[in-house]
Amino acid sequence: MFTDYLDRGLAVNADGVCVTSADGTTALTYREVAALSHRIAAALQRDGIADGATVAICSPNDVTALSCVIGILRAGATWVALNPKSEAAEQAALLDVVACDHLLYHASLAERAAALLDRVPSIRGGIAFGGSAGETFEQWLAPAGTTVARGPFDPDAVAMVMGTGGTTGRPKAVPITNRQYLTMSLAFNAHLAEPAPPVYLLATPMTHAAGVSAWPVLAEGGTVVVHDGVRAQEIFASIERHRVTRLFLPPTAIYALLSDPGVRTADFSSLRHFIYAAAPMSVDKLVEAMEVFGPVMTQTFGQAEAPMICTCMTPREHAEALADETKRRRLGSCGRPSYVAAVEIMDDDGRLLAAGERGEIVVRGDLVMGGYHGDPQATAATRRPGGWHATGDVGYRDGDGFVYIVDRKRDMIISGGFNVFPSDVERVIWGHPAVLDCAVIGVPDDKWGEAVTAVVELKDGGTVEGEELIALCKAALGSVQAPKAVLFRELPRSANGKVLKRVLRDEYWAGRARLV
Numbered sequence: 199m200f201t202d203y204l205d206r207g208l209a210v211n212a213d214g215v216c217v218t219s220a221d222g223t224t225a226l227t228y229r230e231v232a233a234l235s236h237r238i239a240a241a242l243q244r245d246g247i248a249d250g251a252t253v254a255i256c257s258p259n260d261v262t263a264l265s266c267v268i269g270i271l272r273a274g275a276t277w278v279a280l281n282p283k284s285e286a287a288e289q290a291a292l293l294d295v296v297a298c299d300h301l302l303y304h305a306s307l308a309e310r311a312a313a314l315l316d317r318v319p320s321i322r323g324g325i326a327f328g329g330s331a332g333e334t335f336e337q338w339l340a341p342a343g344t345t346v347a348r349g350p351f352d353p354d355a356v357a358m359v360m361g362t363g364g365t366t367g368r369p370k371a372v373p374i375t376n377r378q379y380l381t382m383s384l385a386f387n388a389h390l391a392e393p394a395p396p397v398y399l400l401a402t403p404m405t406h407a408a409g410v411s412a413w414p415v416l417a418e419g420g421t422v423v424v425h426d427g428v429r430a431q432e433i434f435a436s437i438e439r440h441r442v443t444r445l446f447l448p449p450t451a452i453y454a455l456l457s458d459p460g461v462r463t464a465d466f467s468s469l470r471h472f473i474y475a476a477a478p479m480s481v482d483k484l485v486e487a488m489e490v491f492g493p494v495m496t497q498t499f500g501q502a503e504a505p506m507i508c509t510c511m512t513p514r515e516h517a518e519a520l521a522d523e524t525k526r527r528r529l530g531s532c533g534r535p536s537y538v539a540a541v542e543i544m545d546d547d548g549r550l551l552a553a554g555e556r557g558e559i560v561v562r563g564d565l566v567m568g569g570y571h572g573d574p575q576a577t578a579a580t581r582r583p584g585g586w587h588a589t590g591d592v593g594y595r596d597g598d599g600f601v602y603i604v605d606r607k608r609d610m611i612i613s614g615g616f617n618v619f620p621s622d623v624e625r626v627i628w629g630h631p632a633v634l635d636c637a638v639i640g641v642p643d644d645k646w647g648e649a650v651t652a653v654v655e656l657k658d659g660g661t662v663e664g665e666e667l668i669a670l671c672k673a674a675l676g677s678v679q680a681p682k683a684v685l686f687r688e689l690p691r692s693a694n695g696k697v698l699k700r701v702l703r704d705e706y707w708a709g710r711a712r713l714v
Contacts, residue, residue, distance in 0.1 A: 206419075237340045238268075255279070262304075291369050305329035353380070377564055382410070382565060383417060384538065385510070390414075390496060430454060430458035457657050478603060496510070509532045532603055544582055555594060592610065633656060633662070641703075650681045
């Protein structure tokens with residue numbers, strides 16, 4: 199069981215710091231986290247939480263919130279991960295899909311919690327923690343010293359539920375089992391080995407990739423340093439103060455760090471693994487990151503349905519690609535299949551493709567979900583012959599086994615009868631020093647059907663003309679793939695900071711019967 203795996207940290211480092219706030223004012227040892235999580239589990243069981251019940255947490259990144267997750271798992275329940283930055287309607291829809299039984303929430307989000315309790319009839323109770331709720335939470339907990347019995351061995355029991363697709367309609371609920379969690383964590387331990395227990399900086403929401411990446415650290419007796427959000431100066435100071443060895447950020451957040459004036463003078467000598475995932479990264483900015491942060495960049499590829507580490511590109515592989523011109527193209531890849539996943543490229547007829555051929559990236563293994571909660575139709579849409587799971591990503595692999603993500607299947611632009619993959623264009627535009635981020639979409643056009651259009655967000659103080667970016671793309675990709683227009687504006691983003699390309703596209707297709 200996954201709780202057994204987490205308890206390994208208690209066994210090897212009982213009095214070491216398990217989790218701490220960024221400023222160090224709140225820190226809990228492994229012994230203290232274990233005791234608190236047992237009290238939470240006992241209180242949930244006392245309140246009628248049975249095996250398999252769903253308990254949600256609505257909280258910013260928080261020391262107590264992490265202990266609540268472990269307490270939910272100890273109680274035999276399933277943690278429903280609510281991104282605190284998501285809209286109330288999206289959160290309520292996910293809770294309704296999984297028939298959420300209880301809600302634990304941070305006192306700072308009491309108003310949101312009240313709305314959820316009102317909108318989701320299945321929720322039987324809500325418990326606040328943190329801030330002004332400290333005394334009330336302490337009274338709710340089971341008495342100090344209380345422990346709960348170890349649950350039965352059931353590797354296929356659901357430990358966590360994540361929502362996906364909720365920005366465009368009713369969300370799909372992705373169950374993650376004990377087996378998936380353990381498989382993922384062991385792959386992290388193998389691919390990201392460090393000589394001492396890691397010190398991990400958690401900044402983006404704990405409900406997604408950043409939080410999932412924290413669990414392998416706990417099994418090694420390492421420390422999780424909790425930040426609530428990405429603020430460059432705070433992260434730089436925390437890395438130096440806590441001697442952080444590992445952190446995860448999506449590419450857009452890394453771009454923000456690189457654009458901060460203090461990035462060139464900060465001390466990053468403790469870092470061993472700077473993990474990036476969730477979206478393609480500009481090769482030019484990746485090279486800059488390797489110069490600034492050191493030979494520590496580590497890429498993984500996965501999705502909620504197959505968490506985090508279907509592929510991995512290690513710091514050593516990054517360094518090899520940077521040093522050898524014949525291997526430099528690998529900086530545009532997401533690495534090779536991890537120890538725990540088989541990864542192939544498949545065409546629309548279910549045929550596995552040879553090296554160099556483009557098709558859908560498919561994976562199989564113990565990382566892959568059994569199916570969406572209560573949605574057999576959506577589950578069937580991900581199934582491919584031979585037991586493969588369809589990721590929805592288009593890509594290819596080279597002769598050395600490195601996998602390259604070209605784009606999302608749904609984002610491909612058909613312009614004048616030619617297929618244009620937006621990420622190819624975005625990578626060129628990202629390379630311009632004035633560009634913070636960009637998204638390439640197809641907009642309606644009477645001549646082309648879809649006109650390739652770059653929507654660009656500039657760095658503070660950055661300037662560039664659209665014609666310059668178009669010329670840059672023509673030189674690198676040719677006229678067909680080059681944007682017909684460049685628009686400068688702020689990009690719409692999800693609560694995780696990912697660019698909402700579908701929302702952006704819908705703005706320009708609104709009111710049209712044809713959407714391609």
